[in-house]
Amino acid sequence: MPLVIVATLVVSSMSAVLALVIVLVDLVVNNYGEVKIDVNDGAKTLTVKGGSSLLSTLGGEGIFIPSSCGGRATCGVCKVRVASDVGPHLPTELPFMSGAEIKDNIRLSCQIKVKADIKIVIPEELFAIQRHRARVAEIVDLTYDTKLIRFSLLEPAEMKFTSGQFAQIVVPPYERVREETVRAYSFASTPARPNEVEFIVRLVPGGTATTYLHKHLAVGQELAVVGPMGEFRLHDNEAAMICIAGGSGMAPIKSILFDMRERGIGKPAVWYFFGAVSKRDLYLVDLFRELEASWPSFHFVPALSAPLPDDHWDGETGLVTTVTKKYMDEKMDKSAPKEAYLCGSPGMIDASVALLKSEGIPEDKIYYDKFS
Ligand SMILES: Cc1cc2nc3c(=O)[nH]c(=O)nc-3n(C[C@H](O)[C@H](O)[C@H](O)COP(=O)(O)OP(=O)(O)OC[C@H]3O[C@@H](n4cnc5c(N)ncnc54)[C@H](O)[C@@H]3O)c2cc1C
Ligand code: FES
Numbered sequence: 001m002p003l004v005i006v007a008t009l010v011v012s013s014m015s016a017v018l019a020l021v022i023v024l025v026d027l028v029v030n031n032y033g034e035v036k037i038d039v040n041d042g043a044k045t046l047t048v049k050g051g052s053s054l055l056s057t058l059g060g061e062g063i064f065i066p067s068s069c070g071g072r073a074t075c076g077v078c079k080v081r082v083a084s085d086v087g088p089h090l091p092t093e094l095p096f097m098s099g100a101e102i103k104d105n106i107r108l109s110c111q112i113k114v115k116a117d118i119k120i121v122i123p124e125e126l127f128a129i130q131r132h133r134a135r136v137a138e139i140v141d142l143t144y145d146t147k148l149i150r151f152s153l154l155e156p157a158e159m160k161f162t163s164g165q166f167a168q169i170v171v172p173p174y175e176r177v178r179e180e181t182v183r184a185y186s187f188a189s190t191p192a193r194p195n196e197v198e199f200i201v202r203l204v205p206g207g208t209a210t211t212y213l214h215k216h217l218a219v220g221q222e223l224a225v226v227g228p229m230g231e232f233r234l235h236d237n238e239a240a241m242i243c244i245a246g247g248s249g250m251a252p253i254k255s256i257l258f259d260m261r262e263r264g265i266g267k268p269a270v271w272y273f274f275g276a277v278s279k280r281d282l283y284l285v286d287l288f289r290e291l292e293a294s295w296p297s298f299h300f301v302p303a304l305s306a307p308l309p310d311d312h313w314d315g316e317t318g319l320v321t322t323v324t325k326k327y328m329d330e331k332m333d334k335s336a337p338k339e340a341y342l343c344g345s346p347g348m349i350d351a352s353v354a355l356l357k358s359e360g361i362p363e364d365k366i367y368y369d370k371f372s
Helices: 004-028 052-059 099-103 122-130 208-213 247-262 285-292 319-332 346-358
Strands: 034-039 044-049 081-082 106-108 117-120 131-141 146-155 166-171 183-187 194-203 222-229 240-246 268-275 296-304 336-345 366-370
Touching: 034 052, 052 366, 106 240, 146 208, 146 222, 166 194, 166 208, 166 285, 166 346, 183 194, 183 247, 194 247, 240 247, 240 319, 240 346, 247 268, 247 285, 268 319, 285 296, 296 319, 319 346, 336 346, 346 366
Parallel strands: 034 117, 240 268, 240 336, 268 296, 336 366
Antiparallel strands: 034 044, 081 106, 081 117, 131 146, 131 222, 146 194, 166 183, 166 222
16 A cells, blocks of 8 residues: 555554543543532522533523623623632633732623533623624615614514613624624614614624624624613713713713604703714714704714815814813813713723823713723
8 A cells, every 4th residue: 555545544543543532531520410500599490511611601591691702701791600619710811800800709701611500690680681693774874984783682582671771693604714703883863762772783803703794794684682681771860961972982972862762851951072084983963963952951073083185174183181271171061970881992091091080970870881
């Protein structure tokens, strides 16, 4: 037999043996058998197959912990309190934990594996989160890289959310992506239409979910939407309201402002600063101008950080934080109590929080969702 064929046979046999050994080791080492998850001190007891992350195990049982990055330990959203010993915090968890959270054994549910019986404590409202079958009803190009996607909910046919919250869009496997991809998107629509939900999705070049949602998703297609989730929402008080958003951070602010109008909720003054680079990044300007015309205490201020000569821009120019500061110093009542609602990239949020604190807004009156 030629040497090359013998060599090929030997290499293939060795690979097959190696694969078999890996499968056997996985079966032995990672076989934790059945384990029990005690939820909220006996309120629910789940018997599950051990070995997977707490996040995915609970999801398989219909308990959806809010999360955004699909378990990559980059969003820090999937926190739960673990009331039994699951070992020390992992290096991947620590960047997201305060000292108090570490003491309280708050954990990233995507990072801990269910290997033995475990006790967890989660807020009751998480039991209301459901996985909905949804059909794409409309896709609208808002800019060159931002789309509005509207879903009709099929089963369950309604999602009772609060403006400011988010849902997870479950992107099916496609091309070289072998598994479902789960990402968070804030509602852009209002709770008045619980049978339809709208999202504003900005394309992240090379991004797994946004590439699918921008380049593959079609009207009529069905996929899953899980929600509602999140703590970002309107607070009931008499403070003047400052909203700052950039990019797709428009979504929850739009939902909150239109929800206020629909429900007749007033505030002494409402300012909305929307930051974009140049005119091609601006959208829904006419919609907010119309809102401004019908709502005397509402002011919409789009700001461009780098308008192009062809933009012929005569609006505010500069970083959205610089423009916000200008308006706070020159146009707002300095002594009036204020609160702030921020949405967008972590960098924009951090810069906005620093500005608002320096302008005297207490930290506990600054609410935000970082689109990390
Ligand atoms: C609470 C919450 C609400 C959100 N709401 C919205 C929303 O309404 N609309 C929306 O478009 N997005 C929103 N996001 C962001 C969204 O969940 C995804 O992270 C984003 O769409 C990227 O997903 P992807 O799978 O395409 O990219 P990934 O495959 O996850 O990322 C690819 C690469 O791009 C980087 N990256 C990820 N996100 C960004 C970003 N935004 N800008 C620059 N680089 C990035 C990653 O670090 C990675 O290197 C929200 C996030 C959170 C936490
Ligand atoms: S899902 Fe756990 S950190 Fe993002």
